[in-house]
């Protein structure tokens with residue numbers, strides 16, 4: 001009996017020791033994710049220029065190999081790619097860069113959409129033909145994507161504590177919401193998170209991403225896809241108010257730190273006729289929460305939109321610098337509309353301007369995260 005107890009005790013100690021090691025080992029940086037890039041440009045022609053790494057080969061879907069350091073890829077009939085390299089050409093449904101041993105090639109390269117953009121990336125590359133467009137998909141470690149999104153969202157001169165707070169939010173979103181797209185885990189625009197490539201490598205971004213490796217926000221043991229936005233309207237909004245859905249542990253908090261930010265208060269003046277023309281709609285009616293209060297919803301040609309849906313609808317056709325947020329009131333004088341609003345962005349989760357101001361006032365990363373996410377835990381994974 002005593003012997004059985006000793007064996008049980010040893011087994012418990014082994015289990016507990018494994019558990020504590022598991023808690024301390026930061027494994028999330030090694031997770032690899034995929035991102036489809038450049039979709040905003042609907043590329044039909046793409047140039048791949050290899051910058052660094054052993055010379056790759058381009059593997060066509062049919063097993064054919066092209067060699068070179070520059071490949072030009074075109075859509076040939078909507079479903080196929082035509083590829084031209086330094087000295088040969090070929091066709092296939094998809095292509096990827098491989099090593100001479102046939103393994104996925106990982107290195108640094110530039111993707112160029114002629115007349116549109118040129119961006120530098122580091123990772124593995126696959127290009128797929130989809131619906132008449134080329135879809136480049138890049139696989140890279142989570143840590144590299146955190147740094148890249150951070151460099152796309154923030155400035156290297158932002159306070160270092162704020163950069164760490166933002167890195168934790170970015171990592172939490174990535175780890176909690178893989179598989180958002182058919183061809184890749186994420187896209188590179190605001191639908192997921194903005195990623196403008198691996199070209200910006202300033203020290204503050206590297207430092208913030210590395211110092212927070214493995215740190216995420218959790219609720220009930222699960223990583224939470226925490227949203228963030230530029231500036232809240234004074235009180236952050238709930239996912240239910242803005243998107244009609246809940247996100248575990250994301251609630252509304254009084255911010256108190258972004259009152260001096262540039263877009264904390266904004267106005268926009270437009271004639272009703274101009275607004276109808278921009279939106280290609282014949283009637284727009286404003287429905288207030290109560291007389292004299294802010295707009296609760298907008299009836300556009302009979303369809304009832306939330307203020308967030310209206311902001312997105314206008315932003316897509318007219319840019320994001322007209323109606324900055326979903327918290328606004330409208331006053332009407334003859335045919336002129338005056339919008340008076342607060343905040344920039346959807347208003348849910350982390351208020352970037354507030355977090356920057358808290359950083360400048362000397363608050364720690366954990367204090368800032370606890371302020372905006374009082375129901376979440378800061379954890380190592």
Ligand SMILES: [Zn+2]
Nearest residue numbers: 186187191192
């Ligand atoms: Zn997306």
Ligand SMILES: [Zn+2]
Nearest residue numbers: 232255258351
């Ligand atoms: Zn705020």
